[in-house]
Amino acid sequence: MARAVWSRLGRILWLSCLLPWAPAGVAAGLYELNLTTDSPATTGAEVTISASLVAKDNSSLALPADTHLYRFHWIHTPLVLTGKTEKGLSSTIHVVGHVPGDFPVSVWVTAADCWMCQPVARGFVVLPITEFLVGDLVVTQNTSLPWPSSYLTKTVLKVSFLLHDPSNFLKTAVFLYSWDFGDGTQMVTEDSVVYYNYSIIGTFTVKLKVVAEWEEVKPDATKGVMQKTGDFSASLKLQDTLRGIQVLGPTLIQTFQKMTVTLNFLGSPPLTVCWRLKPECLPLEEGECHPVSVASTAYNLTHTFRDPGDYCFSIRAENVISKTHQYHRIQESSRLSLLSHCATLITVMLAFIMYMTLRNATQQKDMVEVADFDFSPMSDKNPEPPSGVRCCCQMCCGPFLLETPSEYLEIVRENHGLLPPLYKSVKTYTV
Incomplete structure (x- = not known):
């Protein structure tokens, strides 16, 4: 009997403990956390992380009017907490990392008076911490091309280094910039912005080495010079118009x-x-x-x-x-071959015609020269021509130039005296 009474009393007490937290239990799964951070950061620099409670999936669910009903819980070890603020349904913390690495930070929201109750929402983020400088190398040009990382040759480029230091950790540092444009040109400046003009097309890599130095007070009250460096690069594709x-x-x-x-x-x-x-x-x-x-x-x-x-x-x-x-x-x-053959044939025909013309002209000239001599029977009035000419004309040209057979026969007699006469003398008798 006594055991049954105590059992009922225990159940009543358990239910009485759960009743105040019923709204939080009902809210579980209806909200989510939006986390933002300004990481990455260099070692020693402060990183800010913010978490805001919002309705899940952008639903029309109204947020609680009393913001004191919920509490934010953070886990950030081994990062060192340097500050925490809460405003309404959001919470912000500031942490510092003294060693490089990727550090997880988690946060969840519960009812204000019951941190062991089921969370209303959870969030998780990883903070990258590096020992080098953090920043970006930005290249801009007045003329933009639709290709990624593409620029025009013979047009000025603006190359800028943007340091990422939202906590102003390096506000007292002095910077030195060493540039290498990938085409053999190098320079050192104290300014984080330079202007450069590529004269040839191709793919180039701009490399930048940044050195930062500043004074820092050590734990023993002495001052020391601190230094951080960073290497950055950007790939550029230089294009040109088709000339x-x-x-x-x-x-x-x-x-x-x-x-x-x-x-x-x-x-x-x-x-x-x-x-x-x-x-x-x-x-x-x-x-x-x-x-x-x-x-x-x-x-x-x-x-x-x-x-x-x-x-x-x-x-x-x-x-x-x-x-x-x-x-x-x-x-x-x-x-072209057909035209060449035709031209060759025409040339040969013209040469043949010229040859025949010259030959006929030469023969006519020889005939005229031969006709100037008198081949009639020799007499005192017609002296005999030179023997050479006479022989040549008689032997070569005579048969074609003499007009009567008697003249031809006379010439034959004179040149062939030993031959018998071509005719016999006719004897006459008187009766």
Whole structure:
């Protein structure tokens, strides 16, 4: 009997303890924590972490009007807590890390008078702490390109180093900047901003080494010089407008011969190259040829000619900056060979005609010279011509130039006296 009474009393007491915390239990799962931090940070610098209680999934659930109903609980070890503030349904802490590493920080919210009750919301964040300087290298240019980390050559670049020090830990430090632009140019400045102009295209890496020095009071009241360094880099892709296309290839080709033409792009590699053979050198219209993607400054195109004639390679190249056109004439050599053969034949015919003309003119001249001599029977009035001329004319030209057979026979007698006469004398008788 007594045991039953005590059992009932125990249950009543248990329920009485749970009743004050019923609203917190009902709120569990309806809220969440938004965490923000200004990390990363260098060792010795202060890091700020804030947590805010909000309705879960941006629902229309109203937040409690009495902000004193809830309490924030933090776990940040081994980071050293330097400050904590709470305002409304948010809480902020400030911690310092003296060794590098990644440190987890957790927070949860419970009812104000029951820290052992079920949490209304939980949050978790990792703080990266480094022994080096923290910052970013930012590159800007007046002309922006749609490609990531892409910039124009021959246009001034602004390169800036932005130190990340939200707690002003390095406010008394003196900085020195050592720049390397990746093209052989180096410089040292005391300013965190420099201006530079790349004259050639390509991919370059800007490297920066930052040194910070400041005085710090040690625990023994003496002053010492502290130093921190940091290495930063940024990759840049320098682009240029297409100033033209250099075409290297033959201008004469034979039928059914494969021809290769090399295109050298004067400027940044284009995104697309388009070409087509035309009877005349005219610009390509949109959709007139199929574009080809090109990722270098040179491209080879090949084609086999199957029909004789004159052709023109019409080429268009473009990138996101500009576009350009170029032309290259090609002549199929079978047509040239036919023309060459015709020209050779005409030359031979002209030479033959000239030869025959000169030969006839020479023969006529010889005939005229021979006709100037008198080949009639020799007499005192017609002295005999020189023997050499006479012989030549009689032996070579005589048969063609003498007009009567008697003259020819006379010449034969004189030159062939030992031969019998060509006719017998006729005897006459008197009856």
